[in-house]
Amino acid sequence: MMKSLIFSTRSPSILSPNLVFNPYNSLSSVYNFVSVKNPNFLRGLRSRRPSASSFCCYSSSTDVKGRCYQPEGEVHVIVGPMFAGKTTTLLRRIKSESSNGRNVAVIKSSKDTRYALDSIVTHDGEKLPCWPLTALSSFKERIGLEAYHKLEVIGIDEAQFFEDLYDFCIKAADHDGKTVIVAGLDGDYLRRSFGVLDIIPIADSITKLKAKCELCGKPASFTLRKTDETERELVAGADVYMPVCRHHYASGQVVKEAARTVLQTHTAQCGSL
Numbered sequence: 001m002m003k004s005l006i007f008s009t010r011s012p013s014i015l016s017p018n019l020v021f022n023p024y025n026s027l028s029s030v031y032n033f034v035s036v037k038n039p040n041f042l043r044g045l046r047s048r049r050p051s052a053s054s055f056c057c058y059s060s061s062t063d064v065k066g067r068c069y070q071p072e073g074e075v076h077v078i079v080g081p082m083f084a085g086k087t088t089t090l091l092r093r094i095k096s097e098s099s100n101g102r103n104v105a106v107i108k109s110s111k112d113t114r115y116a117l118d119s120i121v122t123h124d125g126e127k128l129p130c131w132p133l134t135a136l137s138s139f140k141e142r143i144g145l146e147a148y149h150k151l152e153v154i155g156i157d158e159a160q161f162f163e164d165l166y167d168f169c170i171k172a173a174d175h176d177g178k179t180v181i182v183a184g185l186d187g188d189y190l191r192r193s194f195g196v197l198d199i200i201p202i203a204d205s206i207t208k209l210k211a212k213c214e215l216c217g218k219p220a221s222f223t224l225r226k227t228d229e230t231e232r233e234l235v236a237g238a239d240v241y242m243p244v245c246r247h248h249y250a251s252g253q254v255v256k257e258a259a260r261t262v263l264q265t266h267t268a269q270c271g272s273l
């Protein structure tokens with residue numbers, strides 16, 4: 001069973017498998033108890049000023065005086081090559097939002113099976129429970145409508161693998177008032193746009209992180225695939241990929257090309273014997 005998918009860094013007292021109490025919540029008691037499918041659901045609304053005094057709409061929240069308002073959504077994007085700290089940054093931002101009393105949930109592409117199925121895991125082993133999904137469109141149904149409405153921050157990791165990223169972010173931020181924090185690769189191993197760039201026009205902030213070039217130690221903005229596989233999507237880690245600087249990306253591609261030519265010539269020669 002899926003566990004701990006909406007969470008807080010504070011320890012909640014779980015009253016029943018479906019009912020969780022957040023002792024840190026300072027708002028009226030009506031907000032303290034939330035029944036959801038997930039046992040680790042935790043309430044906590046950050047005090048936010050209502051953008052309009054009293055209207056109720058599809059995904060409204062309620063302020064301390066019980067007035068309905070539509071919170072303003074945001075989209076924040078974290079990109080960079082592999083090993084740059086994208087997941088680490090996402091994880092910290094989510095933890096910080098949670099510590100500030102906001103309801104958070106994290107999603108990752110179910111294609112990423114490298115370290116764990118239902119957690120986002122950094123290359124250093126830090127982890128956080130998440131919803132592994134094939135499509136973002138299924139999130140609302142999976143989490144349940146009530147829990148979705150109460151959610152304030154949604155983190156998305158391995159975002160390059162979601163085809164419906166743009167539509168989801170528009171809906172979540174513009175219509176449902178969620179803060180969406182997206183982490184993923186901006187470019188593939190050929191340095192071609194890898195999906196996440198689609199949401200730049202709807203983003204409030206963009207952070208491009210750098211890794212460390214594995215060949216010279218300089219800042220690395222690109223991911224070099226060490227193997228000969230040519231499919232775009234190839235889930236793997238340091239066995240297949242390495243972060244490199246511009247110089248070593250270019251020379252790495254040249255070396256790969258030369259190796260391929262040598263191999264092809266050799267195969268052809270063997271075949272003609």
Ligand SMILES: Nc1ncnc2c1ncn2[C@@H]1O[C@H](COP(=O)(O)OP(=O)(O)O)[C@@H](O)[C@H]1O
Pocket residue numbers: 080081082083084085086087088089121122123124211214238242243
């Ligand atoms: N070649 C490597 N193999 C394994 N871990 C690495 C390598 N290069 C850097 N790291 C570690 O990975 C961390 C970043 O992990 P993570 O946040 O999961 O990155 P990203 O999500 O951008 O791939 C770095 O702080 C570093 O300690």
Ligand SMILES: Cc1cn([C@H]2C[C@H](O)[C@@H](COP(=O)(O)O)O2)c(=O)[nH]c1=O
Pocket residue numbers: 081082083086087112114184185187188189190223232233234235236237241
């Ligand atoms: C460059 C590149 C990467 N991938 C895959 C490899 C990994 O499974 C993820 C990226 O993981 P990270 O959290 O950023 O380390 O994406 C791919 O499928 N195709 C590529 O070109």
